Amino acid sequence: xxxxxxxxxxxxxxxxxxxxxxxxxxxxxxxxxxxxxxxxxxxxxxxxxxxxxxxxxxxxxxxxxxxxxxxxxxxxxxxxxxxxxxxxxxxxxxxxxxxxxxxxxxxxxxxxxxxxxxxxxxxxxxxxxxxxxxxxxxxxxxxxxxxxxxxxxxxxxxxxxxxxxxxxxxxxxxxxxxxxxxxxxxxxxxxxxxxxxxxxxxxxxxxxxxxxxxxxxxxxxxxxxxxx
Amino acid sequence: xxxxxxxxxxxxxxxxxxxxxxxxxxxxxxxxxxxxxxxxxxxxxxxxxxxxxxxxxxxxxxxxxxxxxxxxxxxxxxxxxxxxxxxxxxxxxxxxxxxxxxxxxxxxxxxxxxxxxxxxxxxxxxxxxxxxxxxxxxxxxxxxxxxxxxxxxxxxxxxxxxxxxxxxxxxxxxxxxxxxxxxxxxxxxxxxxxxxxxxxxxxxxxxxxxxxxxxxxxxxxxxxxxxxxxxxxxxxxxxxxxxxxxxxxxxxxxxxxxxxxxxxxxxxxxxxxxxxxxxxxxxxxxxxxxxxxxxxxxxxxxxxxxxxxxxxxxxxxxxxxxxxxxxxxxxxxxxxxxxxxxxxxxxxxxxxxxxxxxxxxxxxxxxxx
Numbered sequence: 001x002x003x004x005x006x007x008x009x010x011x012x013x014x015x016x017x018x019x020x021x022x023x024x025x026x027x028x029x030x031x032x033x034x035x036x037x038x039x040x041x042x043x044x045x046x047x048x049x050x051x052x053x054x055x056x057x058x059x060x061x062x063x064x065x066x067x068x069x070x071x072x073x074x075x076x077x078x079x080x081x082x083x084x085x086x087x088x089x090x091x092x093x094x095x096x097x098x099x100x101x102x103x104x105x106x107x108x109x110x111x112x113x114x115x116x117x118x119x120x121x122x123x124x125x126x127x128x129x130x131x132x133x134x135x136x137x138x139x140x141x142x143x144x145x146x147x148x149x150x151x152x153x154x155x156x157x158x159x160x161x162x163x164x165x166x167x168x169x170x171x172x173x174x175x176x177x178x179x180x181x182x183x184x185x186x187x188x189x190x191x192x193x194x195x196x197x198x199x200x201x202x203x204x205x206x207x208x209x210x211x212x213x214x215x216x217x218x219x220x221x222x223x224x225x226x227x228x
Numbered sequence: 229x230x231x232x233x234x235x236x237x238x239x240x241x242x243x244x245x246x247x248x249x250x251x252x253x254x255x256x257x258x259x260x261x262x263x264x265x266x267x268x269x270x271x272x273x274x275x276x277x278x279x280x281x282x283x284x285x286x287x288x289x290x291x292x293x294x295x296x297x298x299x300x301x302x303x304x305x306x307x308x309x310x311x312x313x314x315x316x317x318x319x320x321x322x323x324x325x326x327x328x329x330x331x332x333x334x335x336x337x338x339x340x341x342x343x344x345x346x347x348x349x350x351x352x353x354x355x356x357x358x359x360x361x362x363x364x365x366x367x368x369x370x371x372x373x374x375x376x377x378x379x380x381x382x383x384x385x386x387x388x389x390x391x392x393x394x395x396x397x398x399x400x401x402x403x404x405x406x407x408x409x410x411x412x413x414x415x416x417x418x419x420x421x422x423x424x425x426x427x428x429x430x431x432x433x434x435x436x437x438x439x440x441x442x443x444x445x446x447x448x449x450x451x452x453x454x455x456x457x458x459x460x461x462x463x464x465x466x467x468x469x470x471x472x473x474x475x476x477x478x479x480x481x482x483x484x485x486x487x488x489x490x491x492x493x494x495x496x497x498x499x500x501x502x503x504x505x506x507x508x509x510x511x512x513x514x515x516x517x518x519x520x521x522x523x524x525x526x527x528x529x530x531x532x533x534x535x536x537x538x539x540x541x542x543x544x545x546x547x548x549x550x551x552x553x554x555x556x557x558x559x560x561x562x563x564x565x566x567x568x569x570x571x572x573x574x575x576x577x578x579x580x581x582x583x584x585x586x587x588x589x590x591x592x593x594x595x596x597x
Contacts, residue, residue: 129317132279137330138307138379141299151320 003201010202011209026210029187032100033168036107037115041160044112048119048159049148052127063120069113078173081106085177098179103187106177107170111163118162122155123148157225165218169211188214229290229308229382229414230255231276233440236285238271245271246282247438256412258405258428259443262419263435264461269418270314272435273387276416277311278302307334310376314387314418316368318360323352323371326360330379342378349407350374351400366397373404383414390421402427422462426450434458451519452593459517459595465564466518472594482516482592486559489516490535492589513597522591523565525554526584527575535589538563542581545572556583 014022051059084091085102096102127148134147149156171189178185180194188211196204231253238246245268253259253276261269274280276287278294286293289305297305310330318326327346328338347353350370355363363371369389376384386405390398402424408415409428419425425432425446432449434441434457442454453459459467470484472491481488524530529537540558547553551566554577563585567577577583 130319132274133313133317133319134329134333135306136277136279136309136311136313137333137375138303139329139333140303143333147319 007202007205011206014203014206015209022206022210024183025186025188025191025207026214028100028185029168029189029211030214032104032174032187033107033164036104036167037111037160037164039104039108040111040163041115041156044115044163045119045156045159048116049123049127049152051116052120052123053131053148063117066113066116070117074110074170075172075176077110078106078176081109081173082176097177098181098185100178100185102177103174103185106173107167110170110173111167114166115159115163118159119152119155122158123152126151126155154225158222161218161222161225165215165222168214168218230288231383231414231416232288232291233272233276234286234288236272236275236282236287238268238275238280238282238438240271244438246275246285249285249435249438249440251433251440251443253414253416254431255414257414258409258430259414259416259433260419260425260428260430260446261416261433261435261440262422262425262461265420267435268438269435270387272440273311273385273416273418277309277385278305279311307379308382310379310381310384312369312372312376312384312386312389314391316372318368318371321360322356323347323358323360323363324356326371327356327375327378330375334379338378346374346378349377349404364397366393366400369393369397369401370404373401377404377408381413383416384408386415386417388418388420390419390424398424422450434461436461453517453595456515456595459515464517465520466516466523468516468518468561469597470514470516472512472514482514482594484516485561487538487561489592490589491516491592491594515595515597517593517595518563518587518591520553520565522587523563524586525556525565525567525571525575525577526586527582529584530586532586533588534586536592537584537586540583540585542577542579542583544579545577552577554583556585558585 051062081102082097083089085094085097085105086092087097096105130148130151131144134144139147169189171193174187175190175193178187178190180186180190186194188207192204192207192211195207233249233251236246236249237244249268249272261272263269271280275282282295286295288294294302294305319329324343328343331338343356344353347356350373352363352367352371352374355367360368360371373386373389376386389401389405393401398421405415405417405428409430415430417428429446431443432446433443434449434454436455436457441458444452444454449458450462453462453464456467468482468484468489470482473481473483473488475481480491482491524534538558540556540563542554542556543562544555545552548566551568552572554565554567556563556565565585571577575583
């Protein structure tokens with residue numbers, strides 16, 4: 001028990017005041033996962049709105065396919081991206097393996113089905129009702145789209161936060177594509193794994209506390225978004 | 229705004245929702261659509277408002293077809309219609325923001341006087357800052373109608389505006405509709421409330437299984453329903469199944485149970501029937517529809533021009549608001565009639581009493597079997 005308590009004390013000393021290295025790792029984590037989530041949201045939310053509002057032939061198949069994508073393990077997504085961007089892969093010329101771009105790309109692929117599925121699910125009724133109501137009130141196409149976006153804003157916020165919470169805690173995939181290079185691609189999860197394996201429990205714990213704070217902040221934001 | 233529907237079809241998931249629906253909704257008056265649940269009323273209204281597409285058929289607004297119009301033309305039609313949904317839906321914002329949405333999308337700047345007036349008519353004065361979802365069911369319905377009315381459209385479409393409302397709420401909504409009707413605007417309303425349908429006046433359309441069976445003046449609709457289904461749906465109290473007979477003198481009778489009811493020919497010659505050409509001819513099974521208020525109750529036969537008078541035994545007397553419903557049996561045929569409380573007292577009506585039921589031959593409306 002003393003070991004854990006001592007670990008906590010040392011961890012808190014590393015956070016308050018925070019060391020430069022810890023700040024850099026935390027910021028990179030937020031940047032990579034934030035960029036990945038925003039990228040995924042840019043594609044997933046419009047696609048989700050379109051699928052929620054329109055009936056088309058392959059709709060059910062598309063939603064089923066995306067649900068399968070949701071169930072794909074993160075490490076498998078990482079493996080797929082690795083195959084694409086490794087030197088011998090079709091996108092190898094981009095030379096982004098072991099860079100934050102590779103990590104962000106994989107995380108975006110992981111976040112996409114989450115944001116898409118949550119958008120479709122949350123908007124299933126809202127989008128159609130809002131669209132019908134706006135049209136009945138004499139709204140133009142643009143005004144109708146604006147009304148749907150306005151009505152769905154909390155659903156979008158929830159979907160984005162859930163997507164972010166999922167990717168910011170991802171380890172294996174991020175390690176595989178980023179390489180956990182100090183000062184380059186080391187993020188909270190990969191650093192925790194490394195420091196713990198090295199026997200630096202207190203450093204790992206300090207980073208873990210930061211990760212938990214980030215996750216809790218995302219969760220609190222989700223509660224606020226859903227409570228509105 | 230005159231609206232004409234020609235042979236509208238709409239199928240959803242293999243189910244025919246609108247099946248060759250045709251109607252003409254007259255400009256500047258109330259048009260009431262009644263019909264059982266699932267008969268296609270809501271889909272009909274949404275199709276008229278161009279919120280749903282039909283598979284086939286044509287809709288004419290002021291004699292101009294609109295099925296193949298482009299988006300801007302459809303938008304201009306949307307902006308001539310005020311639509312209130314059966315289950316009012318609102319934007320997640322305040323009462324006032326919901327109220328003025330239609331004006332805003334038209335580029336108008338709602339004046340505070342106009343908002344106050346609309347809120348006052350809807351009985352929502354002082355509630356403009358509340359969230360729309362916080363309103364009661366009746367308030368929501370009135371807000372939905374006020375929202376449709378604030379843009380002063382040429383045509384109002386209200387889908388079951390008094391469904392799920394208590395009598396006070398329903399009365400307020402009826403008042404709003406009556407005010408609109410008084411302005412001489414076209415109004416299309418669906419309802420299950422027969423009294424309301426009668427009160428609104430105008431034309432009544434009966435819808436059944438996706439078809440609009442016919443439209444008629446309210447009085448004609450209730451006295452001469454177009455079909456047995458319409459008669460049942462409009463609570464025709466006395467529907468007799470029997471055979472149509474013709475005497476040597478050219479008089480027609482409906483033989484039902486142990487009695488012969490004299491009936492009047494509705495058209496030329498010996499034909500009875502409907503406007504669509506389907507005839508009821510002597511010797512065939514028919515239905516006779518008789519409204520309870522057309523039957524007189526007396527203790528002795530009365531001398532009058534009425535061609536039908538039958539002795540009957542009172543089986544039941546039950547109060548219904550200010551009137552009493554009297555059920556009486558005559559040779560196996562059950563009649564239902566209504567009398568006032570004073571009549572019950574003056575005639576000393578009671579169960580088992582022998583009475584005479586008198587009604588005109590013209591009061592019996594014959595429908596083909």
